[in-house]
Amino acid sequence: MITVGIDIGALNAKAVVMKDGTIISWSILTTGDEGAVVAQKVFHAVLENVQIPPKDVDRIASTGYGKEAVLFAQRQVPDMACQAKGSRWFLPSGRTFIDIGAETSRAIRLDGRGRVVDFAVNDKCASGTGLFLETMAKALEVPLADMGRLASLSKGPVAISSMCAVFAESEVVSHIHQKISKSDILAGIHQSVAQRVLGLLDKIGIEGDVGISGGVARNTGVVKAIEERIGLSIFVPEEPQIVEAVGCALFAAEVA
Amino acid sequence: MNFQTSKKTVNLSKEIWPMVKQYYAWCKEAKQAGKKVVWTVGLGPNELLHAFGLAPIFLEQYSIVMAGRHQVTRYLEMAENLGFSRDSCSYHRALIGYALEPDGLMIPKPDLVLTTATPCDSSSKSFINVVNRLGIPYYYLDIPFNCTEGAGDTHQFDYVEEQLKELVSFLEKETGVSLTRESLEEAVRLANRANELWAKINDLRKAVPCPMTVADEMGLAYPLFQLPGTEQAVQFYERVLAEVGERVRKGEGAIANERYRILWLGPAAWYHLRLLNYVEDYGGVLVKSDFDYLTHGWIDPGNPLRGMGEKMISGFLNGVVGNRIQLARRFVQEYRINGVIAFSHFGCRQYGGGQRAVKDALFEEFGIPTLILEGDNIDERNYADDQVRSRIEDFISLMM
Numbered sequence: 304m305i306t307v308g309i310d311i312g313a314l315n316a317k318a319v320v321m322k323d324g325t326i327i328s329w330s331i332l333t334t335g336d337e338g339a340v341v342a343q344k345v346f347h348a349v350l351e352n353v354q355i356p357p358k359d360v361d362r363i364a365s366t367g368y369g370k371e372a373v374l375f376a377q378r379q380v381p382d383m384a385c386q387a388k389g390s391r392w393f394l395p396s397g398r399t400f401i402d403i404g405a406e407t408s409r410a411i412r413l414d415g416r417g418r419v420v421d422f423a424v425n426d427k428c429a430s431g432t433g434l435f436l437e438t439m440a441k442a443l444e445v446p447l448a449d450m451g452r453l454a455s456l457s458k459g460p461v462a463i464s465s466m467c468a469v470f471a472e473s474e475v476v477s478h479i480h481q482k483i484s485k486s487d488i489l490a491g492i493h494q495s496v497a498q499r500v501l502g503l504l505d506k507i508g509i510e511g512d513v514g515i516s517g518g519v520a521r522n523t524g525v526v527k528a529i530e531e532r533i534g535l536s537i538f539v540p541e542e543p544q545i546v547e548a549v550g551c552a553l554f555a556a557e558v559a
Numbered sequence: 560m561n562f563q564t565s566k567k568t569v570n571l572s573k574e575i576w577p578m579v580k581q582y583y584a585w586c587k588e589a590k591q592a593g594k595k596v597v598w599t600v601g602l603g604p605n606e607l608l609h610a611f612g613l614a615p616i617f618l619e620q621y622s623i624v625m626a627g628r629h630q631v632t633r634y635l636e637m638a639e640n641l642g643f644s645r646d647s648c649s650y651h652r653a654l655i656g657y658a659l660e661p662d663g664l665m666i667p668k669p670d671l672v673l674t675t676a677t678p679c680d681s682s683s684k685s686f687i688n689v690v691n692r693l694g695i696p697y698y699y700l701d702i703p704f705n706c707t708e709g710a711g712d713t714h715q716f717d718y719v720e721e722q723l724k725e726l727v728s729f730l731e732k733e734t735g736v737s738l739t740r741e742s743l744e745e746a747v748r749l750a751n752r753a754n755e756l757w758a759k760i761n762d763l764r765k766a767v768p769c770p771m772t773v774a775d776e777m778g779l780a781y782p783l784f785q786l787p788g789t790e791q792a793v794q795f796y797e798r799v800l801a802e803v804g805e806r807v808r809k810g811e812g813a814i815a816n817e818r819y820r821i822l823w824l825g826p827a828a829w830y831h832l833r834l835l836n837y838v839e840d841y842g843g844v845l846v847k848s849d850f851d852y853l854t855h856g857w858i859d860p861g862n863p864l865r866g867m868g869e870k871m872i873s874g875f876l877n878g879v880v881g882n883r884i885q886l887a888r889r890f891v892q893e894y895r896i897n898g899v900i901a902f903s904h905f906g907c908r909q910y911g912g913g914q915r916a917v918k919d920a921l922f923e924e925f926g927i928p929t930l931i932l933e934g935d936n937i938d939e940r941n942y943a944d945d946q947v948r949s950r951i952e953d954f955i956s957l958m959m
Contacts (some may be wrong), residue, residue, distance in 0.1 A: 368945060383953035419957050422926065424950060501875075 305355065306362045308551025309342060309376065310385065311369025313517065314405035314433065316341045318349035319548040320360075321556070323407040328352040329545045338372025343551055346375070364555035366547055380554045382547060383411060383422060389550025390514050398511025401518035401529070401537075402546070405433040410503035412510055423506035429468035430501025433519045437456045438468060439492045442475050443485050450489055451523030457490035471495065489524060497528035504533065514538040516546035560944060565774035565832035566839075568813040570800050570807070575778040578795070579624055582785065583665045586614040586816040590773050595734045598669035600654060600686040602854055602874060603700060604675050604723065604867040606788035610746035615673075616666050617785050619682075622653045624665070625954040626829035626937035628657040634660075635869065635938055647939040648906040651685035670706050671733055672697035673726070678853060679909040698729050705878030708885070710869060712919045719868030727864070732766035746788030749778055754855060756781055756796035763803045764847060765894050769811025771803050773823045773845035774835040780851045787854070818842030819958050822890050824917065825902040825910050830939035837948060838900075841955040847894045849875065849886060880913035884920045891925055898958045899929040900951075904936045 310317040311334060320328040330349035334341050342365070350357060365373035373379075386409065390400040394523040402409045408431050411422045423522055429435045432537040440447050461483050476489045498520070519525055520543035530537050540546060567573070590596050597615045608615035625631040631649075634656025639645055644650050661668045672695060674686040683699055687697030690697045700722055705711045721775055727738055764771050779799060782792035821838055823845045828834050835845055852875055871877065874891075875886045890896060899921060903911045918929035932950055935941050
């Protein structure tokens with residue numbers, strides 16, 4: 304059975320094609336366009352990768368903020384359910400999972416059967432999310448992909464105390480003026496994100512193996528900062544951005 | 560944002576808005592005819608004010624009405640421009656705004672202010688701005704924090720009873736009206752009757768499928784707060800009881816296939832009551848809230864003033880969190896609850912403070928999930944609908 308899971312997030316649209324429970328293709332596009340347009344684009348892109356015509360797809364499901372825009376999906380699935388299912392697909396032993404997207408960060412705790420028992424979300428505030436990190440990367444003139452490596456060179460992270468992303472940016476600028484190294488500032492930024500995530504984990508309580516997904520999971524600096532705070536190692540999938548799309552494709556295979 | 564009102568289940572819910580308008584219009588007329596208007600802040604003894612034949616206006620409820628009409632923001636901004644933080648409770652900012660421009664309101668200007676320390680003592684700090692601005696007399700009822708897991712203790716009852724006696728003298732002096740034993744007993748009789756009817760309505764609401772949702776309750780509780788001690792409240796609740804009873808007899812539920820019965824803790828987002836219907840898209844129904852229990856209670860008719868004090872002291876928000884947990888436990892058992900949504904009003908230390916304890920206790924005992932949904936009761940400026948929908952969807956998936 305061929306299924307497609309489409310996850311329209313705040314910043315990126317992700318699609319995954321699964322054949323009998325195995326990932327055979329995935330694609331990520333920026334959500335710049337109108338939801339319905341980007342949904343079509345990412346759907347066609349992910350199928351073109353493997354030369355599968357749309358008519359051969361058995362079932363399609365959508366998730367994410369823009370899930371309703373995927374007009375051709377047979378099923379819409381809540382984000383958190385996709386996070387849980389996708390995360391368990393990558394890490395079957397996992398019980399605690401973190402997702403840090405562009406605008407939302409969420410921590411979930413599952414029971415032995417993979418059902419979500421508790422969750423906590425930060426969506427009222429930009430700090431602790433991907434867009435916060437992007438803003439900081441811009442302020443420091445550092446490419447996003449280099450943030451983790453540069454932070455690893457830090458000799459002593461500088462504290463970013465402001466809770467607000469906008470004020471944190473001015474705090475970063477003031478650190479730059481004080482000639483503090485970019486590595487130390489970046490390490491401080493990662494710690495402040497980790498602190499936010501820790502707040503979510505404290506709310507739900509950590510159990511079992513821990514995994515992370517979402518675009519921010521690609522930032523090794525953030526992952527390392529969280530690992531240090533919780534004293535556990537965190538599993539990062541090879542492509543952490545597609546985890547919810549994978550969960551979504553798995554849901555597509557089930558009858559709603 | 561396309562703010563919408565809620566979908567109601569009970570027909571009589573439609574009569575609430577006309578009743579509110581009519582009451583405020585009556586207060587204006589009464590003022591012109593020489594009656595004294597009392598603005599009340601917090602959960603004061605409205606029964607007593609009705610016994611006096613005064614025109615009491617419960618200001619927080621007025622803010623609820625204003626929020627529903629999307630007219631409260633202007634007053635919030637007026638208070639903010641004076642320097643009151645946007646992080647503080649919006650109910651308190653609103654009443655400061657009303658005092659700055661009292662002439663343009665749906666309600667008449669007050670002659671007196673009555674305030675209490677329950678459900679929160681910070682309202683008593685805000686009302687000082689109101690009385691200073693308007694230059695009118697006030698009475699502050701100091702309701703002590705109930706440290707017992709129960710109704711309170713004798714010393715506290717004595718303390719509040721003394722204050723209520725003093726309040727009676729204060730009102731007699733300020734209004735020139737003498738309180739008679741008969742009118743006090745009659746107001747308490749009517750208040751108790753309305754509460755008795757409300758309790759019967761609540762009993763009917765335990766039925767499956769749910770005959771009356773929280774969307775109805777939020778409006779139908781209006782007389783309980785504003786009109787206790789009046790014949791009008793009693794007559795209205797008799798009709799509500801009959802209608803809800805009829806729905807139960809016919810087996811009429813709020814939605815077609817009721818899958819999840821949900822308890823709502825806290826007041827609503829009054830500017831967007833449709834939020835109370837969101838769970839219905841997933842087969843959920845908000846069957847009960849604790850909102851009515853802010854004021855729902857019995858007064859000892861043999862000792863009315865002491866009884867009013869006991870009612871205020873034993874209010875579930877005026878004390879240790881154990882009392883809130885007990886109330887929520889009772890609801891979960893009696894209303895066969897599968898999940899809980901606790902609406903956490905920004906800036907409210909009173910409600911927000913104990914929610915985690917309630918959540919943990921309910922999970923431990925019943926294994927049911929609680930969603931703590933953060934938002935503002937009356938300030939619509941911070942509302943993000945996509946996020947709220949997404950949270951509710953996530954929450955429903957916990958019960959699947």
